Amino acid sequence: MKHFLDLSLIPKSDLHHILSEAKRRKAKQSKEGKVVVSEPSNGKYKLLLMVFEKPSTRTRLSFDLAMRQLGGETIVMNANDMHLGKGEESVQDTAKVISGFSDIVMFRTFEHQTLIDLSKLLTVPLINGLTNSSHPCQLLSDVMTFEEQKGSIKGAKVAWVGDGNNVTNSAIEAAVQFDFELNICVPKNYLPSKKVLDWAEKQGGKINLFHDAKKGVAEADCIMSDKWVSMGDQVDIKKKKSDLKHFQVNDELMSLAKPDSIYLHVLPAAREEEVTSSVIDGKQSLVWQQAENRLHGQKAIIDWCLSD
Ligand code: CP
Ligand code: NVA
Numbered sequence: 001m002k003h004f005l006d007l008s009l010i011p012k013s014d015l016h017h018i019l020s021e022a023k024r025r026k027a028k029q030s031k032e033g034k035v036v037v038s039e040p041s042n043g044k045y046k047l048l049l050m051v052f053e054k055p056s057t058r059t060r061l062s063f064d065l066a067m068r069q070l071g072g073e074t075i076v077m078n079a080n081d082m083h084l085g086k087g088e089e090s091v092q093d094t095a096k097v098i099s100g101f102s103d104i105v106m107f108r109t110f111e112h113q114t115l116i117d118l119s120k121l122l123t124v125p126l127i128n129g130l131t132n133s134s135h136p137c138q139l140l141s142d143v144m145t146f147e148e149q150k151g152s153i154k155g156a157k158v159a160w161v162g163d164g165n166n167v168t169n170s171a172i173e174a175a176v177q178f179d180f181e182l183n184i185c186v187p188k189n190y191l192p193s194k195k196v197l198d199w200a201e202k203q204g205g206k207i208n209l210f211h212d213a214k215k216g217v218a219e220a221d222c223i224m225s226d227k228w229v230s231m232g233d234q235v236d237i238k239k240k241k242s243d244l245k246h247f248q249v250n251d252e253l254m255s256l257a258k259p260d261s262i263y264l265h266v267l268p269a270a271r272e273e274e275v276t277s278s279v280i281d282g283k284q285s286l287v288w289q290q291a292e293n294r295l296h297g298q299k300a301i302i303d304w305c306l307s308d
Contacts, residue, residue, distance in 0.1 A: 063127075098124075163228050169193045
C-alpha cells in the first residue's frame, strides 16, 4: 500500500514520476469544463475521504476537484464533527470504519504522530494534507511551478525566507529529492526541524542556513515564503512578528536575487507582513499558478497512491 506521508519516505524515482504525471495531466486537462474526466486513472469510481482538523481553501478545493477529474468522488469531514479525539471513539475503531467506507484518505491534522498512527491502522492509502511538521503536497506544486517557468530545478538555488515551519521541513526534503540547493533564511530561534536537517545532511543535501535574509537570497533563482504564524502556532504572535520583521520579502530583497528569479508563496498570505503586495502582485510572482498546480499535483499523487 502506498501512503504519501512525507517526501523523504518516497523513492526519488517515484517522486519524479509523480511530478511528470502532474505536468502531463495538466497539459491534457479538458478546456470544456472543470469536471470533465479526460484521462484514464486509478481514481475511477474510487472514493477519497478528506478529514480536516484545520481550515483549508486550496487543499480542499484541489483534492476535491482532482478526484472528480480522475473519475472518482469525495466526502469531506470536519474532524470536529467526528467522534474521534473526543474520547467517544478510538483511533483504531475509527480507522476500521474509514477503511471500510473509502478507497483513499487525505488527512490534515495538528500532530504528525496522529497521521503516522492512522497510516498504520488504515487498510487504504493515506495522504498527508498538512501537519504541524510537514506539507509534502505543497512542495510538489512548488517544484512543478518552478520547472514550468525555469526548466529543471536540479542544481538551482532556492531561498526560503521567514519562519522555519512545516513547509520549510518539506522544502528541505524536496531539495534532497529533487537535487536543488536550499538557502534557509530564518531568525536564530525559528529553525526548521533538526531531525529533517540531520536527515538532509546524511543524504548529502545542499542546505545552507542564513540568519541574514539579504545574504541568503543572493543569486537565488527563486524566493519562497509562507505566513509567519502557522495554524495552531502556540506562540506570542506579536513577538514572533517582531522577531521576523527583517525577513519580509519586499522589492529590495527581490532585487538581490537573480534578475529573472521567481517568487512563490504557500498561501494564504498576510500581505505587508511576510510579503509586500508589490512582490506578490509583481511580475516575478507565480503564486496563483502555484496554487492552481496543487490540482495537478494532487491528481498525480492520488493516481500514484492507488497504483499497484
Ligand atoms: N497552501 C495550502 O495548503 O493552502 P490551504 O491551507 O488553503 O489548503
Ligand atoms: N505553514 C502554514 C501553511 C498553510 C498552508 C500553516 O501550517 O498554517
